[in-house]
Amino acid sequence: MTSRYTFGGDEHIFVEVDEAMSLEAFFKSLSMTNAVRESAIKGVTEICPANASFQIKFDPDAIHPDDLMTELKRLEEGADQAEAVLNTRIIEIPVYYQDPWTHETLMRFRERHQDPDASDIEFAARINDFNTVEDFIAAHAGAPWFVSMVGFVSGLPFLYQMVDRPRQIQVPKYLRPRTDTPKLTVGYGGCFSCIYSVRGAGGYQMFGITPMPIYDPNQEVNYLKDFMVLFKPGDIVKWKPIDREAYDQAVADVEAGKFMPRMRDVVFSLDDFNKDIDGTNAKLEEALYAG
Amino acid sequence: MPVKVNTAGLATTIQDLGRPGYYHLGIPIGGAMDRLALRAANLLVGNGENAAALEAVFMGPELEFTEDATVAVTGGELPPKLDGEPRETWTSFRVKSGQVLSFDYLRAGARAYIAISGGIATPPALGSRSTYAIGALGGVGGRAIQPGDALPLGPQDEATAEGRSLPADLRRAPGNPAELRVLPGLYWHRITEASGRNFFTDSWKVAPEADRMGYRFQGGRALEFVDREPPFGAGSDPSNITDACYPYGSIQVPSGAEPIVLHRDAVSGGGYFMLGTVISADMDFIGQLQPHTETKFVKVNMHTALAARRSRAQTLDQIRAALS
Secondary structure, eight states: OOOEEEEETTTEEEEESOSSOOHHHHHHHHHHHHHHHHHTOTTEEEEEEOSSEEEEEEOTTTSOHHHHHHHHHHHHHHHHHSOOEEEEEEEEEEEEETOHHHHHHHHHTGGGSSOTTSOHHHHHHHHTTOSSHHHHHHHHTTSOEEEEEEOSSTTOEEEEEOSOGGGOOOBOOOSSOBSOOOTTEEEEEBTEEEEOSSSSOBOSEEEEEOSSOSBOTTOOSGGGSSOSBOOOTTOEEEEEEOOHHHHHHHHHHHHTTOOOOOEEEEEEEHHHHHHOHHHHHHHHHHHHHOO | OOEEEEEOOSSOEEEOSOOTTOGGGTOOOOSOSSHHHHHHHHHHTTOOTTOOEEEEESSOOEEEESSOEEEEEEEEEOOEEETTEEOOTTBOEEEOTTOEEEEOOOOEEEEEEEEETTOBOOOOBTTBOOOBGGGTBSTBTTBOOOTTOEEOBOOOOSOOOSOOBOOGGGOOOOOSSEEEEEEEOTTGGGBOHHHHHHHHHSOEEEEEEESSSEEEEESSOOOOBOOOOOOTTTOSSTTEEEEEEOOTTEEEOGGGTSOEEEOTTOOOEEEEOEEEEEOGGGHHHHTTOOTTOEEEEEEOOHHHHHHHHHHHHHHHHHHHHHHO
């Protein structure tokens, strides 16, 4: 992996670690952004890690763009040697797949879809060679996912499936983006899942909805009182399929201030993962449900 | 004592100089689209440059004052009226308790800044009062102002002088056709050399989809892409990339058709390639472009971008000196 460095106008440097998505590219991006933060380079105002790239915003009155570029390239050597180990957390996210609200929405935008006669999840199941939607849901909810980027809009996580590449689900985005997506829709585009943090436009396929707010500008949700955004890059997510009854109960619990997401601190090693993917995932799940 | 909103205009929002530091979470910097105009409006009424003011787009609100204050309107040419009597733009004037501030129709530009002495004192969110409507953050309940809202004001200094005016040569507005200087980069290599030339020689027009998130342009030739094997995770369209960060001012061209320049309420990232970035010195101008305005993109290098930035900083210093 050789990173590509380029300027985004006079206030940004954009670094593409790799054209293609992989956990290796994500870890290198994360490690480089951590190095930039730790080195406290003057003039740096925003450090934004992404899936396989990252972006630095800076004040060119404080540091010349060429000098910052030199500094970032110097940090890459260290990042190459950094051990890909992450102290992070695993969070369970309940999902009501094939819910009535995303279904109503997808029906309104059928003319923008590749397969107007199927629902989004039926289409995704078919093109990924699953016999049934149930099998597809079992695969989507089977292995954990990495939050490899937070962004687009407020606190929206991009999630990368922690399985080997042949098992990874890939689904194209809508032909033309919708003008509406329900808040907390669990979506899919390319190789990424996402959770829409707010209602709005969107191009990802819609599979279901979570009752669990992940962004609260009013900071009234009990687990978002310290900070309004739940996710950060490096978090691990495990989907938990739930039915309508459990969904309604969770929504009521959130409103009553009683809902606490299940989450546990874990250590993730990329080497261990690559040596034994299913074994590593099983241990993560064990940690999530222990005690 | 608050300012009462009688009518709201089209999409009038409370804005200051924005909330840096949260772009990595998808929360953009926001703030006034035309920052020089906001700073000038605040200086005219004796506020700090970062005080919160109203950003009115295309159409002004009607405001009823419940205490005396000083007001200045800058940016796009949106002539103010006090109890129906015309007042000058770019010039401070006194408003007495009970008087009503309204606006004539917009003569030029797209966004006017209405600064009130004391500044609008709605509760800050993440260090800023700027309204980020997509994330329901800042402003009044995270949205544009509405009839019936009461806008609190901060403490006023002793009666601020009225009749202060910014000299005409320090009022900045885009030319016609508008010129936006662009530093090529990011995923420039994805388009063919011919398409790269066309982008800068073609005439573009601002599309109706032009808001605080971004400005779309139409009328130039579609871009052609260099062939490639789609990288894993990017998507099959030649304009797709593995979802990445978007710089402020970056120009994405979904499917090669219509360029979109991201502005203060930018989406922080996504899966479309970008061919370059509008330089920081020209960002304010974009906020003053009306739909259908003819626009040329002008290719520049970093040296020119930095010189333009210095020139802009000098203009701000001159504005400060003129209003100190």
